[in-house]
Amino acid sequence: GGIITQTPKFLIGQEGQKLTLKCQQNFNHDTMYWYRQDSGKGLRLIYYSITENDLQKGDLSEGYDASREKKSSFSLTVTSAQKNEMAVFLCASSIVGQGYEQYFGPGTRLTVL
């Protein structure tokens, strides 16, 4: 089996600050994803990457940048943290192709002061 690791587990930042979240997977999956989950709501896709150095925007990409410098890692940057961005950010990975399961990390909880 494999595992997805997200760091940090908790991230506290100031409004306007640039913040980076990291994700590592050892499944050897090609595709990786970043989702945001607000309290009591479903997950919404921010970015995904189908291979190393590839980036695809999701519905929620505005205000975020992403980086996939190697197959096993996928980083997300909040370019300017806003108070209404307090949420949990979930990273996932999957085999390429329709219908495959996504494996999720434990999440990073972001709080903006």
Place this chain on the structure above:
Amino acid sequence: GDSVTQTEGPVTVSESESLIINCTYSATSIAYPNLFWYVRYPGEGLQLLLKVITAGQKGSSRGFEATYNKETTSFHLQKASVQESDSAVYYCALGESNYNVLYFGSGTKLTVEP
């Protein structure tokens, strides 16, 4: 765009009772989306419960079942007799494209009372 609507929570049922969590979807970018139920048990990460990728088929896992109904655009989750250990948050999701982009419902928190 694509979207998923599911039963608003929280839902509370007694052990051994039957359960249905409704899920309907709207798929505009793909004719035959893949459908999933994910679950988050207390203290654990989000994980797949079951999936169906062919319209008309049924998926099952841990006593739960869901049938992919293209006519009614539904994928309701059912269990005949729930247990306390089924207490969790359940998410219906629609997958489209070869890269499996998922659209999630808002989640349904289920509490099963002894």
